[in-house]
Amino acid sequence: MIPDLKSKVVLVTGASTGIGAATAKGFAANGARVMVHYNASKAEAGAVVAEIIAAGGEAALVQGDISDRSVPARIVADTVKHFGRIDVLINNAGGMLGRKWLGEMDDAHYDRVMDLNVWSVVAFMREVAPLMKAQGGGNIINVSSIAARHGGGGGSVLYASAKGFVSTFTKGMAKELIGANIRVNAVSPGTISTPFHERYSTAEQLEAGRKTIPQGRLGIAEDCVGTFLFLASDSLSGYLVGQVIEVNGGQYMP
DSSP: OOOOGTTTTTEEEEOHHHHHHHHHHHHTTTTTTEEESSSHHHHHHHHHOOOOOOOHHHEEEOOOOOOOOOOOHHHHHHHHHHOEEEEOEEEOOOOOSSSOOOOOOHHHHHHHIIIIEEEEHHHHHHHHHHHHHTTEEEEEEEEOOOOHHHSSSOOHHHHHHHHHHHOOOOOOHHHHHHHTTEEEEEEOOEEEEEHHHHHHHHHHHHHHHHTTOTTSSETEEEEEHHHHHHOOOHHHHHHSSSSEEEETTTTTTO
């Protein structure tokens, strides 16, 4: 149990499955009150909330397509209405939306990828930062990717580039917001076995990736949770600002 996470209000976007779901459960297990966001996976998100409540924790559901210009502000407002505040924002939601080579990157695909992975991060931070300033501080943790470091695999360059934006935006906003006692950092997962890779990567691609990992295995969602908890705790990481922490079993060592 991390004492200073108890009763904190944590908004986790994309929390129905994978890293987001594991992270929501991890915060709840440490006494935080968690808003579980989902877009289409209502049953899975409901199961996350039910598991948290069954274990004695506190959680609620909020739905929305975060690439829609009106949705992030509404999700933030719904979270504040339900819990009264937001202490920690986890910008986890994102996706590749299909592997496309350069000649296949039409304008519509570009807009979808950037709206989901880039614009949503900007929008949520823009909405949450004033609330945290009024509260006297908070923590924002964005989710980048190992793809931001090496440009991504075949057909995933737009996604990798979007995550590169997230890493850079994290550092810039960290400098801008620390004066208001808002720490901004990021977690950069490596190759993690989640529905993301089930959707976009073949078994052969995953095995090839596994062979590049010194630890000898693909990650699981729970491998990332401790880093989120660490970054959200002022007692554990209060002097970490603008960091992008790689969680990848040694696959990439910056």
